[in-house]
Amino acid sequence: MMCFPHLSLSPKLRGGAFALALGGLGAGMTPLPAQAQVTAFKQAIAEAASVDDGVAAFYRENDYLPIWTGAGEKDRARRSALLAALSNLSVHGLPDRSVEVARLTEQMQNARTTRDIGMVEVALSRALVEYANDIQTGFLVPSQIDDGMVRVKPEASSNAFLTGIRDGQPTTFIRSLAPKSSQYRALMKEKLRLEGLIQDGGWGPTVANRKLEPGQSGPDVVALRNRLTSMGYLERSATMTYDGSVEAAVQRFQAEHGLEADGVAGKGTIAEVNKPVQARLKSVIVAMERERWLPTERGERHVLVNQTDFTAKIVDHGNITFETRSVIGKNQSDRRSPEFSDVMEHMVINPSWYVPRSIVTKEYLPQLKENPNAARHIEITDNRGRQVDRSAVDFTQFTARSFPFAMRQPPSRRNALGLVKFMFPNKHNIYLHDTPAKNLFSREVRAYSHGCIRLAQPFEFAYALLARQSEDPKAFFHRVLNSGKETKVELEQNVPVHIIYRTAIVSSKGRPEFRRDVYGRDAKVWAALERAGVVLTSVQG
Known part of the structure; x- marks a missing residue:
C-alpha cells in the first residue's frame, strides 16, 4: 500500500x-x-x-x-x-x-x-x-x-x-x-478464502470422471472422499467405501451446486467436484462485478430470479419468504432470458396468450403454409382484433415481413401461460407465468422457454403477493380464477423484480454455492475483466 x-x-x-x-x-x-x-x-x-x-x-x-x-x-x-x-x-x-x-x-x-x-x-x-x-x-x-x-x-x-x-x-x-449489501461483503470474504486455498495448493488430486455410487469402494472412491474432505463437505476418515457419510457429503455438495441431490456421484457431479479453485474464484470475482451492477435499493420486498439457479424467490427485508423452481429461456440466441430490473405492477388471472411476433412468423407461419388448420387452439386475428376465417386465407402468399395477422390463445388450462401471469411491463416482453408443461420442473437444467420465466408454483406465488392486500388471498385468487374470465389484478404495493445471473452466491448460512454457466455469460464477463488486467494466483488447485 x-x-x-x-x-x-x-x-x-x-x-x-x-x-x-x-x-x-x-x-x-x-x-x-x-x-x-x-x-x-x-x-x-x-x-x-x-x-x-x-x-x-x-x-x-x-x-x-x-x-x-x-x-x-x-x-x-x-x-x-x-x-x-x-x-x-x-x-x-x-x-x-x-x-x-x-x-x-x-x-x-x-x-x-x-x-x-x-x-x-x-x-x-x-x-x-x-x-x-x-x-x-x-x-x-x-x-x-x-x-x-x-x-x-x-x-x-x-x-x-x-x-x-x-x-x-x-x-x-x-x-x-x-456496495453495502451483505452479499457483496460475503463474496469479498469468499474471495479471500479461495485465494488462500490457491496459495495452499488447492483441493488436491481430482477424481476419475466416472460414475460412483453408494456401496462401491476402491481408489476412485478414496479420491472422491479426499476431495470432499478438503472442500469441507466431509470429516476426515480412512474409509475406502462409498458409505453413508460419503453419500451425505455428496448430497450436500450437490445441493450447494445446483445439482439433483440424489447422493450418486454421476459424471455431472464429478465434473463439478473437479472444478479447480481458480474456476470458483473467477465465479466469485464475476459475481462481485455483477453485484455492483444492481440497484443500491433492491426494495424491502422484491422478487429475485437467478437464472443459473432456476429459481424465483420473494425476499422480504433480506429474508427469503417464498421460493419456487423456475424455467428460463432456452440456450439459443433468440430465446435466452435477459437480465434486468423492473417493477411488478399487476397479475392477470386466466390470461390470454398474445403470441409474440417472432413466434408467429418463425414457428406458426410455416405450419399454416403447410396446413391452414394447424395450431387450431390459437385464434388468428386481424388488426381490429376480429377472428379470421382460416379457410378464406392463402397463407402461402405471406412472408415473415408481410404476414398481416396476430395470433391469440384464449384463456384455458392449455394456455401457454397457464392460468396466471405476473406483469412488470418492459420493452423485452418478459414476465413470470404459469405453464401447462409441469414436467419440466423435475429436470436439473431448466432452460426451455422462449425467454419468459415459468414458475412451478404460480398459485402459491400469487397468494404470497396478494397476502398484503387481502385477508384471504387464496380464496380471492380462486374466486377470480373460477370465473374463467381474463382478469387484471393490480398490486396495491408494486414489487421490484430483479432478474439476475449468478454462478456464485453465498447463502444466508454463509456457505458458498456455485452454479453452472448455462448461457456462457460469466465466461464473457471474466474474459473482459481479464483483458482489463484482473489476474489470479497462478498456483494450480
Missing part, C-alpha cells in the same frame, strides 16, 4: 505553493501576483475539467478551490486515501491500477507551475470519480459484454463523489463507496 502524505514537488513549489490563496511561491522563482496565481489555477482547472461534465460542475460550484493540492492536512489526507485505494483495487476483484498510481505520483512530483498544479488537482479528482464509479456501479458495461445483459447500471454522480471526499473523512468515505 502506497501513501503520499506530502507531494514531492520541485524546490520552487515547496513551502505553500499548493495553498494558492496563501500567496508567495517558493524561493528562487519569480513570484506572480497572488491574484494572477489564483486566476491561472482556476483557468487550468476549468480547462482540465472540461472533458468531464460532473467534475467541471463540482469545481464551478466549489469556486475552483482545491480539495487535493492545498498545503493543509486535509488535502494530504485525501491524496493519501485516494492513492492507497487505487493501489488496493484487487481486493474488490478489479483491475490493478499501479500504473495510474505511478503516473499520478510522477505528475505530482513534476509539477513546476501554477498551471501544473491545477492539472494535478483535476487529475486526482478524475481518478477518484473513475475509482468510485468502478467500485460502486461496476467496471464493465453489461450490454457491451453480451446482448442478453440488458441491465442498466445505477447512475453515479461525479459531483456527489467529490463533495463526499471534500466534506467527509477521506478513508471512511472511500471505504463507503463499495
